[in-house]
Amino acid sequence: MTHIAIRHLTKEYGAATILDNVSVELPDHEFCVVLGPSGAGKTTLLRILLSQEAATRGEVLIDGKPIDSEPQPDRGVVFQRYSVFPHKTVLANVMMGPQLAAAPVTGRMWGQKRRALRERALALLDEVGLAAHLDKYPTQLSGGMQQRLAIAQALIMEPKVLLLDEPFGALDQSTKKAMHRLILDLWQKNKMTIVMVTHDIQEAFTLGTRILMVDKRRRDPQAPEAYGSTITEDIRLDPAKKPPLSVVEGEGDGEDAHSMRAIFAQWRARAGDAVISDEVAEGLKAVV
Numbered sequence: 001m002t003h004i005a006i007r008h009l010t011k012e013y014g015a016a017t018i019l020d021n022v023s024v025e026l027p028d029h030e031f032c033v034v035l036g037p038s039g040a041g042k043t044t045l046l047r048i049l050l051s052q053e054a055a056t057r058g059e060v061l062i063d064g065k066p067i068d069s070e071p072q073p074d075r076g077v078v079f080q081r082y083s084v085f086p087h088k089t090v091l092a093n094v095m096m097g098p099q100l101a102a103a104p105v106t107g108r109m110w111g112q113k114r115r116a117l118r119e120r121a122l123a124l125l126d127e128v129g130l131a132a133h134l135d136k137y138p139t140q141l142s143g144g145m146q147q148r149l150a151i152a153q154a155l156i157m158e159p160k161v162l163l164l165d166e167p168f169g170a171l172d173q174s175t176k177k178a179m180h181r182l183i184l185d186l187w188q189k190n191k192m193t194i195v196m197v198t199h200d201i202q203e204a205f206t207l208g209t210r211i212l213m214v215d216k217r218r219r220d221p222q223a224p225e226a227y228g229s230t231i232t233e234d235i236r237l238d239p240a241k242k243p244p245l246s247v248v249e250g251e252g253d254g255e256d257a258h259s260m261r262a263i264f265a266q267w268r269a270r271a272g273d274a275v276i277s278d279e280v281a282e283g284l285k286a287v288v
């Protein structure tokens with residue numbers, strides 16, 4: 001069970017307010033997708049969830065306990081790029097995290113423990129489709145393969161929460177689709193709670209059980225940094241009743257709330273209220 005509670009979270013950098021009083025509860029096994037304009041504070045929110053940044057005010061609780069002030073293996077992360085070790089092979093990359101956790105200085109592990117870890121790493125690499133590339137280095141892999149490796153690297157730590165910061169943003173469409181199938185499969189199997197940032201509305205609808213829009217509610221043209229972002233839309237999607245993705249068309253790129261609302265409206269018009277939960281239908285009445 002992994003329940004995330006974000007309570008009255010505010011983040012300021014000097015005089016600039018980035019996040020302003022953000023509160024949300026994410027139940028166990030939620031696949032939460034965060035959309036919002038560039039600079040809205042999406043990555044900042046992920047970094048706070050990861051303890052790479054401290055909140056100015058407010059708190060984050062996982063299963064009722066405030067998160068540790070340092071990054072811990074209970075929360076894994078995959079960024080858009082550069083999260084694998086370039087000088088290590090695929091297999092060594094995946095074994096590295098548990099080795100460093102067991103022996104922070106040397107990163108070495110011996111005997112039975114090492115054999116067990118190797119077995120686990122091999123199974124995971126098989127799951128993400130990299131079993132045939134164990135001895136390659138990241139530069140010898142395609143972008144999609146590098147992201148598969150980054151996902152395996154995060155999952156070997158058995159995180160309760162997986163944080164994804166535009167992990168598929170740099171991939172071509174067909175690789176992206178394959179990665180979507182993979183991440184949904186891993187999410188089901190591993191029963192983790194996922195929080196993912198993306199600019200891609202189609203991706204949000206494909207993957208999410210919950211979509212949060214992060215944006216400013218108030219703007220002062222004279223003082224653009226005066227107000228921070230908060231959650232302006234909170235949509236629950238019932239995975240059992242999702243329409244085919246072809247229903248989610250539109251030009252929106254997740255950059256603005258307006259295009260997202262237009263897509264919700266279009267989705268409802270084509271698919272009907274039956275495909276969305278009552279709660280979502282209520283939410284839609286409010287925004288459309």
Ligand SMILES: Nc1ncnc2c1ncn2[C@@H]1O[C@H](COP(=O)(O)OP(=O)(O)OP(=O)(O)O)[C@@H](O)[C@H]1O
Pocket residue numbers: 013018036037038039040041042043044045
């Ligand atoms: N360490 C920092 N010091 C000062 N300002 C920062 C710092 N980190 C982020 N910011 C500012 O916080 C704001 C939000 O940045 P963040 O990266 O969270 O936005 P984002 O929504 O993820 O944007 P994008 O979609 O473009 O990636 C930006 O204005 C950024 O300049």
